[in-house]
Structure formats: C-alpha cells, structure tokens
Amino acid sequence: MIENDIFGISRSGSMILDAVRQSQAISRSDLTAATGLPQQTVHRLSSELLDNGLLASLPPKIKGRGKPSPELATRADGAFGFGLAVDTDTCRLCAVDLDGTIRWSATLESAPNDPDRVIDETRALVAAVIRELALPRDRIAGLGVSMQGFRNTRDTAFRTPTRLDRWDRVEVQSRFGMIDGLPTLAENNATLGAIAELWTGAGRQHSGFAYLSFNFGFGAGVVLDGRPYLGSSLNAGEISRIYTEEENEVRPALQILLKELRKDGIEIESIAQLRASYDPDWPTIDRWVSLVAPQLNIALRAIVALLDPSIVIFGGEAPADLRQRLIRAADLEVDDGRGREIPLPDLVLGRNDSDPSLIGASLLPILTRLFRW
Known part of the structure; x- marks a missing residue:
C-alpha cells in the first residue's frame, strides 16, 4: 500500500476528513460524536484541515436555541x-x-x-x-x-x-x-x-451494500462497514464463479446480449457501440432478460443469504433501461417452508451511469x- 504522505495527514485527521465527506456538512461538535475523538483533538485537526485546503467552512445554520454553529465541508479542489x-x-x-x-x-x-x-x-x-x-x-x-x-x-x-x-x-x-x-x-x-456509488451515488447513505456490474462480463463489488471488502485473496465479488459451465453461457453478461443481437441481425460489436445504439424496442432485449433472469436470481439470492445488504445496486456499463428491466425481472422471494417473511434488500439503479x-x-x-x- 502507498503511504498516506499527501499533506502529511495523520490517521485521526483522515477520520475527520472522512466523517465530513460522508455527512457532506457537519459541525465540529457533531464531529466529536461521529469520530469518537476528544473535542480538543477534533478542533485542532479540523483547523489543520481548513488551513491546508482540504476542508471549507460553511455559513452557520440555526439548529434550535442557542448560537448557530458553523459547519465544515470538503473542498472539491482540495x-x-x-x-x-x-x-x-x-x-x-x-x-x-x-x-x-x-x-x-x-x-x-x-x-x-x-x-x-x-x-x-x-x-x-x-x-x-x-x-x-x-x-x-x-x-x-x-x-x-x-x-x-x-x-x-x-x-x-x-x-x-x-x-x-x-x-x-x-x-x-x-x-x-x-x-x-x-x-x-x-x-x-x-x-x-x-x-463510485459509495462516494457519489446510490450507496452514499448505506454502510453495507452489494454492487452488480453488468459489463462484457458479470461481476460484483462488496461494501461492508463503509469500506470496499476485497476478501482474503482480493477476489470478493467474483460472482460468476457460482455458475456451472452451462450456466455461465446464460448469465447476465453483456457479451451474451451481443450474441443474441447478432442472431437477430443486429450487428453490435462492442459495449460502447451497444450504449450508443441501444434501442429499448429491440425484441432481443426482453428475450435476453428472460434468458438470463434465472442466473441473475441465483446470484441475488446468494448475495442476500451471505451478506444481508441493505441495497443491491445494479450498475456497470449496461444502459439504464436494461438494468431497470433486470430489476423488474428479479425474484428474491423464497419461502422458508413455514410462510415467514425474510427481510430483503432494495434493488436500485446505480447513479453513476456515465462511467x-x-x-x-x-x-x-x-x-x-x-x-x-
């Protein structure tokens, strides 16, 4: 790992900066509770972060009685x-x-x-x-x-x-x-x-979620306790490993969609071309969704059973309309054998559609x- 030498920030300073980033705007008094650091330490380190251009001071906001408290936010150009x-x-x-x-x-x-x-x-x-x-x-x-x-x-x-x-x-x-x-x-x-979704998108308000990446292949990312989880061999999220060789040919990977489009005489050779030429009225789209839905649901059930995330984000390079159709095709309802409901995560679109x-x-x-x- 590369040392945290930029600006000479201490580990406690990084904690404060991260707490401000997550909240978007927060007072110093609230930072004490958010970080668990002593009030004097929070005041000293937040002042240092202001001085070196990583934090900015916002106008005070009135919260009930008493003197309004100024808030801190990250500086975009920091x-x-x-x-x-x-x-x-x-x-x-x-x-x-x-x-x-x-x-x-x-x-x-x-x-x-x-x-x-x-x-x-x-x-x-x-x-x-x-x-x-x-x-x-x-x-x-x-x-x-x-x-x-x-x-x-x-x-x-x-x-x-x-x-x-x-x-x-x-x-x-x-x-x-x-x-x-x-x-x-x-x-x-x-x-x-x-x-990207944790930082600026649908995962910003969630400390734990799963991210499905619909690209040429099909993969996943995992966030636990507000941090990406990589696993012991750095391969957490290799969700396609759950499939047999036969199932791998009908998993929700865009390379399978390209094959189906060619069967229908639609010559799309790349994911970039697919995004640029995507037509929601192509009959191939609904057929592909029906084809891959069983393997999508196997992956979703595995994720829910093992991780119990609050949300599952549908992301990657697939067009938003295509990901929305996959969400509609998802079926997480599993009877436990006694008719009892099991809490299920929300399935949401990723907000970083561009890249x-x-x-x-x-x-x-x-x-x-x-x-x-």
Whole structure:
C-alpha cells in the first residue's frame, strides 16, 4: 500500500476528513460524536484541515436555541485523482476532484489490448492535463487503473478476459510505475464501480451494500462497514464463479446480449457501440432478460443469504433501461417452508451511469492516500 504522505495527514485527521465527506456538512461538535475523538483533538485537526485546503467552512445554520454553529465541508479542489479504465473495447482516462466530479475526460486512441501503447498515451495525456487544468502537483494523489478479471496472487496482476489477454498476469502497478511523478494503483472494475456509488451515488447513505456490474462480463463489488471488502485473496465479488459451465453461457453478461443481437441481425460489436445504439424496442432485449433472469436470481439470492445488504445496486456499463428491466425481472422471494417473511434488500439503479469504474479508478488514489482505505 502507498503511504498516506499527501499533506502529511495523520490517521485521526483522515477520520475527520472522512466523517465530513460522508455527512457532506457537519459541525465540529457533531464531529466529536461521529469520530469518537476528544473535542480538543477534533478542533485542532479540523483547523489543520481548513488551513491546508482540504476542508471549507460553511455559513452557520440555526439548529434550535442557542448560537448557530458553523459547519465544515470538503473542498472539491482540495485533492485530485486520475483514473484509467481498461475495458474490452475502449480505454478511458479522466481527472476528478475530491467530491468525485469529473474535471476532464477522454477516450484513448490506443487499442485496449496493447499495454505499451496504453501506458505511453496515458503518460502523455496526464502530463498534458496537469498543464491544461493548472492542477497543483502537490494536490494530485495519483493514477488509479480499472482492470477486468480476477487475481491469483495478492498484487495487481489480473487474470483478464480473452479480449484483454495481453494484460493477463501483468503486474499493473509495476508496469505503469510512476506516471509524471505520481504513484499508480489498480483494482478490479466491479469493486471500483462500488466505490463510485459509495462516494457519489446510490450507496452514499448505506454502510453495507452489494454492487452488480453488468459489463462484457458479470461481476460484483462488496461494501461492508463503509469500506470496499476485497476478501482474503482480493477476489470478493467474483460472482460468476457460482455458475456451472452451462450456466455461465446464460448469465447476465453483456457479451451474451451481443450474441443474441447478432442472431437477430443486429450487428453490435462492442459495449460502447451497444450504449450508443441501444434501442429499448429491440425484441432481443426482453428475450435476453428472460434468458438470463434465472442466473441473475441465483446470484441475488446468494448475495442476500451471505451478506444481508441493505441495497443491491445494479450498475456497470449496461444502459439504464436494461438494468431497470433486470430489476423488474428479479425474484428474491423464497419461502422458508413455514410462510415467514425474510427481510430483503432494495434493488436500485446505480447513479453513476456515465462511467462508474472510471470514476472509481480516479477516486482510488484519493481514498488510499487521504482516507487510508
């Protein structure tokens, strides 16, 4: 793990910053209860965070009797992160601020399955964007990389899908190295989608949830106690592992939808093309949903039984209409044999429709170096 050296924030300072981020606006007195830190410590550290530009002071709000209390909020320009999403058909790069707002984004010209060209183009673009946006170098946390696949080892080497086979077993952080003097981190795309929803989306008010990532493949991310959960081998959320070889061919992965569309004479070759050309009136859509619904429900029941999340977020690259249809097709009702109801999570659409794994990738260096995740 990269040390939390940016701005020299202590672990207690990170706790305060995270409590402010989660609440969006909070008084110092409420911070004491939220963090469990002594009042004097909260006052001293929050003052330091104000002085170094990570927090901002908001106008006081009247809450009942007594003198109104000023509140604290994070400063969007207090920190920045770059993110790169290496997907099966495109690579996208962006820069976000501390609030998770995209300040700049672009699609790379390099083919996704050409690591050397992707890395070289990323290096050039990061340097150019820093100059173009005049980003203070001492406020840039680094570059996060979103990869597809699972791990065999506890590092950032992924076993990638066929379309990304030249990335297979490549130790991503080492291969990228320092990008324009900035450290590189990497994580699975589904986990990063969950991070994006936790930070700015449907998961912001939930300490525990599951995130389903409908991409070329089908994966999941897990958030427990307000943090992404990776598991002992860093493979938590590899939900497709529950299927047999036959079931794998009818799981809710978009590659299966592309095959069904081609059967109907609709030539869609990539996920990017699917998103751009998506027509909710295609008869193929309802047929595909019916085809994959049984495997979707197996995955949902496994998640509910093992994690008991408050919500399950339907995210990934699939168009919102398609994810909404999958929600409608979901069936979690299971009779316990005695007619008793079992509490079930809400199924909700992800709010980061544009590019959840990319946003999560750009937040990864920020949360690692400022928030000690």
